Amino acid sequence: MSLPKPAMRGLLAKRLRFHLPIAFALSLVAAAAFKFAVTEPRKQAYADFYKQYDAMKEFNAMKEAGVFQSVRPSGE
Amino acid sequence: MLASRALVRGLQSGFWRRVSTSSSAWAAHTHDVDVIDCSVPQYNNRLDTPLPDIPFVRNLSAEQKKLKEKEKGPWTQLTKEEKLAIYRLTHELTFPEMKKGSKEWMTVLGGIFFFLGFTGLLVWWQRVFVYGDVPHTLSQEWVEKQTQRMIDMRVNPVHGFAHKWDYEKKQWK
Numbered sequence: 001m002s003l004p005k006p007a008m009r010g011l012l013a014k015r016l017r018f019h020l021p022i023a024f025a026l027s028l029v030a031a032a033a034f035k036f037a038v039t040e041p042r043k044q045a046y047a048d049f050y051k052q053y054d055a056m057k058e059f060n061a062m063k064e065a066g067v068f069q070s071v072r073p074s075g076e
Numbered sequence: 077m078l079a080s081r082a083l084v085r086g087l088q089s090g091f092w093r094r095v096s097t098s099s100s101a102w103a104a105h106t107h108d109v110d111v112i113d114c115s116v117p118q119y120n121n122r123l124d125t126p127l128p129d130i131p132f133v134r135n136l137s138a139e140q141k142k143l144k145e146k147e148k149g150p151w152t153q154l155t156k157e158e159k160l161a162i163y164r165l166t167h168e169l170t171f172p173e174m175k176k177g178s179k180e181w182m183t184v185l186g187g188i189f190f191f192l193g194f195t196g197l198l199v200w201w202q203r204v205f206v207y208g209d210v211p212h213t214l215s216q217e218w219v220e221k222q223t224q225r226m227i228d229m230r231v232n233p234v235h236g237f238a239h240k241w242d243y244e245k246k247q248w249k
Contacts, residue, residue: 042235049234058230061243065228 121169131166140165 007014064073112118117129136144140161146154147162154162163170212218231237242249 046234062228062230067225067229 119168121167121174123171123174126171128167132168133165136165 062068063071066073119128119130119132121128133140143158143161143165146158151159213222226237227241229238233239240249241247
C-alpha cells in the first residue's frame, strides 16, 4: 500500500509549459487561415473590379435608370 | 392555462415522491421524507461528504447488534459478507451507486420539447388572430420595383447584390 507521493508543486507551470505553445500555434494558424481565406480573396476581388471599372459609363447607366435626383434621365 | 400547467407539475413531483417512498424497507431507515427534523444530524449520500454524520441504520436488530459486537474485535476474523453487512449498516449507497446516472434527462428533454411545441402553437394562433396586416412595402409588386431600383443603383457591385446580376443579359448570373 505504498503509493508514490504525487506532485505537490509546479502544477500550473507544467500545464502552461504544455498548453501555451499550443495556444500560440493555434492562434497563429487561425490568423493565417483568416488572412489567406478571407482578406486576400477580398482584396483581389476589389482590385479586379476596379481594374475594368469605367466610372462614366456606370454613371450614365445609373442616370438613364433614373435613380438620381440631381440629374434626370436624358428623356425628361 | 397556467393553472393546468402548475397542476401537471404538482402531479409529477407527487408521483416521484410516492415512487421514492413506496418500498417498505425505507421504514427501518433514518429517512423521514415528508418532514425532516433539521435540528438533529441527518444522514446524507454525498460525493463530497464521504463520512455522514450518523449511520444509516439507527435501530439495530439483534443480529445486527451481534455483528457490531464482533466488529469490536480483530477485523481479520470478519468474513467478507460480514464486512459488507457492516458497511451497509453505516452507509446506504456506495460511491458507484451514488454516481450512477438516471434516465431523468430524457423526461426533462421531452418535457422541454413538448412545452416548446405548445408555445409554438400559441405563437401561431397569435400570428393568425392577433396580428394585423403586413405593410404594403412587402407586397410582391413593391418588392419587384424595389429590386429593380437596387440593381439600377448598383448596390454592392463587388461582392453582393448587383454583383450577381448580369447587366448585358439582364438576368441573374
